[in-house]
Amino acid sequence: MKKASILIIIILLIDQISKIYIKTHFQLHESETVFSWFKIYFVENDGMAWGTKLSDILPFIGDRTAKLCLTTFRIFAILGIGYWLVNAIKKKHSKTLIFALIFIFSGALGNIIDSVFYGVIFNDSFGQVATFLPIDGGYDKALFGNVVDMLYFPMWQGNLPEWIPYLGGENFIFFEPVFNIADVAIAIGFGILLFFNNKAFPKKIL
Template sequence: MSLKKATLLIIVILLIDQISKFYIKTQFSLHQRIEVFSWFQILFVENDGMAWGTKLSDFIPGISDRKAKLALTLFRIFAVIGIGYWLVVSVKKNGPKTLIIAIALILSGALGNIIDSVFYGVIFSDSYGQVATFLPEVGYDTLFHGKVVDMLHFPIWQGLLPQWIPFYGGEHFTFFEPVFNVADMAISSGIGILIIFNKKVFHEEDDHVEKNPYDVNE
C-alpha cells in the first residue's frame, strides 16, 4: 500500500471525525442527547483526560489536573510523531497492507483527538447549559487544554446484574457504557487489527526485511 493511499485514508477519517465533532459542539449543549434507536444515542460529553475519562493526575500524586492535561497532550503529540514515522518506514519497506492500514487508522484517530486537546479550548466557547460558539472572543480554555468531544453511545443492554455475581450483583449495569467518537473507533480498529492479525502482519514484515535488507523499494 502506497503512502499516498495511506495518507488519503487518514485524511478521510480525520475529516469525518472533525466534522462530526464540530457539528456536535455547535448544535448540542453538554450532556444533551438524542435517541436514534433504543440501543444507540447521540450523547454529547467532553473528555478531559485519557480513555474512559481517566486523568493522568489519578496516577501521579501531587500533580495538578492542568499540568497533567498539558503533559498528556504533549505526550500524544510525540506519540503521533512516532506513529507517523512508523507508517513512513513501513511503506518504504513495502510492509504488509494490513499493517499499513492499521497504523493509518491509529494515526488518524490520534490526530483527531489531538486537534481537540490542542485547539478546541481556544476556538470554542464552553458548552455548559448552552450551545458553544465557534471562534469566540475568548475560548473556554487555553491552548493545549481543550477537551475531547465524544458523542457515540451504545447502551445495548441496561438492567440489574444477577445477585450471584461477586461484588457487583444487584447493581444497575449498562452495556456499553462509555461514550466515544470516530477517532476512538479508528484507534480501536487499528489496534484490533494488529492484535487479531499480529502473527501474519509482523511475520510478513520480518520475511520482507530478510529478503530485501538493502533495497527498500523492491
C-alpha cells in the first residue's frame, strides 16, 4: 500500500504541476513549439474524452446540468476504482493488475481535481494568463471546472488521398487530440490491462 501511495502521489504531482504551470503561464489556445511534431498547446476540456459533452449525447439536458452530472459520475467512478485498488492490494492480486489500477486511479483523480477545484482556484484564461487563487474569485463554482490539456503531437498533416471513403481529399492531422499527463496515465493503465490481460487476471488452477 505504501509503494502504491508513493507512485500515485508522484503521478499526481507531475500532472498537477504541469497543469498549474500551463494555466499560470499560457493564455487559452497559446502554443509553444518544442519539436516540429510536438507542441505545448493550452486548451481546456469541459466535457469527456476528445471534448465530447454529455449534452451532445443527451441533448435534452443543459450544459450546466450535464457538466454537474459528469463530474459527479467521475467522483463515484474514482471511488469505485480506489476501492478496487485497495481490495486488490489487500488480497494480493497480481502485481500487473495493481500496477494498472494505480495508473488508472492516478489519472482519473488528476482530472477530477481539475473538474472539482479549478473553477474556484483559477480565473479564466481568455485573453490573459490565469491567476492562482484570484482575489475576485475563480471562473466558476466547485464541480464546474475545466480539465487542462497541453500535450499535442501533430506528427503529420496533409490532404488524404481521394480514394479513401468519406475522408478522401480532407485535410487530416495525425495525431490531433490534445491531452495531459493524467490522460497518459489512464491510457497506460488500460494498455496494461489490454495487452497483459492474462497476467492481470491469471486463471486459477483447480
